[in-house]
Amino acid sequence: MAVPVFAPWDDPTQKPLIQFKGVTKRFGDFTAIDNQTLDIYTREFFALLGPSGCGKTTMMRMLAGFEQPTEGQILIGGKDMKGVPPNEREVNMMFQSYALFPHLSVWENIAFGLRRMNQSKDVLEARVEEMLRLTRLTKFAKRKPHQISGGQRQRVALARSLARAPKLLLLDEPLGALDKKLREETQFELMDIQEKTGTTFVIVTHDQEEAMTVASRIAVMDEGRVIQVATPSNIYEAPNSVYVADFIGDVNIIEGAAKRAGDGYDITWAEGVAPLHTRKEEGELIAIPDGGKAYLAIRPEKVAIHTEKPQGMTNAVQGRIIDVAYLGNLSTYHVRLANGTMVRAQTANTRRLALRPFTWEDEVWLSWTDTAAILLAE
Amino acid sequence: MRRLSWFNVTSLTLGFAFLYLPMVILVIYSFNASKLVTVWAGFSTKWYGELLQNQAFLDAAWVTLKVGVAASTLATVLGTMAALVLVRAGRFPGRTLFSGMIYAPLVMPEVITGLSLLLLFISLGVDRGVFTIILAHTTFAMCYVSVVVSSRLVTFDQSLEEAALDLGCSPFSAFRLVTLPIIAPAVISGWLLAFTLSLDDLVIASFTAGPSATTLPIKIFSAVRLGVSPEINALCTIMISIVAVGVIGTSLATKRAAQRQKRDEQAAARAAG
Ligand SMILES: Nc1ncnc2c1ncn2[C@@H]1O[C@H](COP(=O)(O)OP(=O)(O)O)[C@@H](O)[C@H]1O
Ligand SMILES: [Mg+2]
Numbered sequence: 326m327a328v329p330v331f332a333p334w335d336d337p338t339q340k341p342l343i344q345f346k347g348v349t350k351r352f353g354d355f356t357a358i359d360n361q362t363l364d365i366y367t368r369e370f371f372a373l374l375g376p377s378g379c380g381k382t383t384m385m386r387m388l389a390g391f392e393q394p395t396e397g398q399i400l401i402g403g404k405d406m407k408g409v410p411p412n413e414r415e416v417n418m419m420f421q422s423y424a425l426f427p428h429l430s431v432w433e434n435i436a437f438g439l440r441r442m443n444q445s446k447d448v449l450e451a452r453v454e455e456m457l458r459l460t461r462l463t464k465f466a467k468r469k470p471h472q473i474s475g476g477q478r479q480r481v482a483l484a485r486s487l488a489r490a491p492k493l494l495l496l497d498e499p500l501g502a503l504d505k506k507l508r509e510e511t512q513f514e515l516m517d518i519q520e521k522t523g524t525t526f527v528i529v530t531h532d533q534e535e536a537m538t539v540a541s542r543i544a545v546m547d548e549g550r551v552i553q554v555a556t557p558s559n560i561y562e563a564p565n566s567v568y569v570a571d572f573i574g575d576v577n578i579i580e581g582a583a584k585r586a587g588d589g590y591d592i593t594w595a596e597g598v599a600p601l602h603t604r605k606e607e608g609e610l611i612a613i614p615d616g617g618k619a620y621l622a623i624r625p626e627k628v629a630i631h632t633e634k635p636q637g638m639t640n641a642v643q644g645r646i647i648d649v650a651y652l653g654n655l656s657t658y659h660v661r662l663a664n665g666t667m668v669r670a671q672t673a674n675t676r677r678l679a680l681r682p683f684t685w686e687d688e689v690w691l692s693w694t695d696t697a698a699i700l701l702a703e
Numbered sequence: 704m705r706r707l708s709w710f711n712v713t714s715l716t717l718g719f720a721f722l723y724l725p726m727v728i729l730v731i732y733s734f735n736a737s738k739l740v741t742v743w744a745g746f747s748t749k750w751y752g753e754l755l756q757n758q759a760f761l762d763a764a765w766v767t768l769k770v771g772v773a774a775s776t777l778a779t780v781l782g783t784m785a786a787l788v789l790v791r792a793g794r795f796p797g798r799t800l801f802s803g804m805i806y807a808p809l810v811m812p813e814v815i816t817g818l819s820l821l822l823l824f825i826s827l828g829v830d831r832g833v834f835t836i837i838l839a840h841t842t843f844a845m846c847y848v849s850v851v852v853s854s855r856l857v858t859f860d861q862s863l864e865e866a867a868l869d870l871g872c873s874p875f876s877a878f879r880l881v882t883l884p885i886i887a888p889a890v891i892s893g894w895l896l897a898f899t900l901s902l903d904d905l906v907i908a909s910f911t912a913g914p915s916a917t918t919l920p921i922k923i924f925s926a927v928r929l930g931v932s933p934e935i936n937a938l939c940t941i942m943i944s945i946v947a948v949g950v951i952g953t954s955l956a957t958k959r960a961a962q963r964q965k966r967d968e969q970a971a972a973r974a975a976g
Binding site for chain 1: 860870966
């Protein structure tokens with residue numbers, strides 16, 4: 326039985342929950358967000374990923390209502406949000422600093438938003454208890470924020486922002502203050518809670534692994550613009566630019582001139598060696614004029630390393646091992662090609678150290694398949 | 704504790720003597736049984752009893768109390784509002800002028816403040832009395848309150864207020880439910896400071912008081928011109944106690960707030976680290 330795939334962005338009958346339509350945000354003469362158009366769908370776990378200062382927090386603050394777009398429109402549930410103040414939006418935000426109220430107990434912090442909803446006392450108390458259970462905080466209900474650990478505070482902030490059952494939950498670098506192990510646990514907890522509550526999550530992060538783990542789709546941002554929006558696997562396997570390929574994971578970039586050849590392109594990258602070949606399904610191939618500048622992006626784990634010239638491989642290049650990084654389960658070989666280009670090849674360490682055939686200064690061959698490399702125009 | 708050298712002990716003693724000897728003498732003579740201020744004739748509390756019989760002093764005390772409570776409350780409200788604008792509004796045209804104008808009365812000679820208020824009241828045709836003293840005291844106490852409150856607001860994390868808005872509060876209820884309880888120690892210190900200032904003000908009060916309303920400092924000042932009486936000593940002793948309680952209360956509140964903030968910051972740093 327086929328499990329229905331969650332992909333509302335591919336379904337033209339679905340209406341997006343959030344629409345950015347040509348949104349520009351300027352602070353003085355500084356453009357923080359530049360003509361942004363973006364759709365986010367109900368029940369998505371949408372990640373905004375980008376380096377510090379690229380405008381992620383500004384996007385969130387516009388959704389929450391703390392900032393107004395300078396130009397363009399933001400729609401939530403089809404309704405224009407222009408002039409709607411934060412307290413009248415069905416949106417809640419978990420702040421980067423958590424912003425827990427220091428004078429209130431954990432219980433009162435979680436109840437704070439519910440008290441603004443004119444519910445009966447029983448309903449309110451039941452909801453607070455439910456949130457405490459969901460975030461495993463029942464034991465700490467009476468404590469003040471300064472009497473609990475960082476991880477617990479993070480969960481209070483989450484419980485508080487979920488308590489009002491918002492349509493949309495905004496999480497601004499929610500796990501930034503946690504150590505690595507706690508962060509990984511919390512990522513799965515977040516996904517679990519998102520699934521249980523059915524809330525749409527928009528999460529901001531500058532940690533690409535975190536985005537890959539939790540998100541249904543990722544928007545990679547740079548200097549106020551979204552460069553690519555795609556599922557984690559598409560972002561990784563089919564980046565649309567060198568920037569995205571480089572931002573997500575490790576990548577080798579080989580620069581050259583492209584020329585249409587057979588079912589793909591030949592890339593001339595150095596003198597006196599055979600061109601590299603790349604192909605894709607028809608329709609997925611980008612158009613590059615003959616002789617135009619092009620980049621080949623190849624992930625290190627897709628590069629094989631050999632002692633002899635491999636037979637029957639179109640893409641085989643020779644070089645010398647400059648460095649070996651031993652990571653336990655993996656080893657990365659840094660190989661310098663004849664024209665000085667550095668290429669990394671990664672292999673799983675299935676054999677004991679002494680049995681591995683490559684070491685520093687060895688002359689080796691690197692190869693990859695026709696479909697392993699991605700051709701990029703920019 | 705490190706032992707102090709004889710030099711340190713001497714300078715400490717001299718310094719404190721210089722500051723407090725006059726007051727100590729005043730307090731001691733308030734318990735003098737003799738009517739002659741300069742002749743000690745044994746311990747007695749009779750002057751305190753007589754003070755309670757003196758209707759003129761009691762009336763002045765009542766006026767002073769009314770003025771103090773009303774003016775410091777008004778000054779606290781207005782001063783807190785001014786501090787909010789100064790700290791929050793970021794840059795707006797005329798900001799430097801505005802903040803300068805709020806703090807100017809701090810350094811303005813009281814005589815000038817008093818005189819200008821007097822001229823204002825005369826030109827507006829306002830009868831001078833309790834009401835005008837309240838207004839005058841509010842004016843000069845307000846800037847002290849705004850200094851105290853804005854120094855607290857500078858370190859206030861504004862995302863707390865945004866969180867309150869995000870959770871459904873109107874801007875006013877966000878202030879009432881989140882900002883105000885957190886900055887309350889500073890607001891209380893501001894109030895106590897304003898109250899103390901109002902209590903012992905002579906100059907501005909004498910410009911703005913009318914025949915119908917006399918404050919204690921004015922009363923004392925005019926009584927002393929006819930000669931110092933032990934009754935006045937008793938009255939001053941009471942005022943010294945009230946001011947001392949106010950000042951100590953203010954500094955304790957400020958210190959506790961600072962300690963709490965430090966503790967919170969340390970806890971936050973531990974959580975982040
Ligand atoms: N209120 C503001 N006034 C002026 N500049 C701002 C303001 N808020 C953000 N910026 C600027 O906008 C840019 C994007 O900020 P932000 O959205 O916080 O980035 P990110 O969250 O991706 O690190 C930064 O260069 C920042 O300095
Ligand atoms: Mg940010």
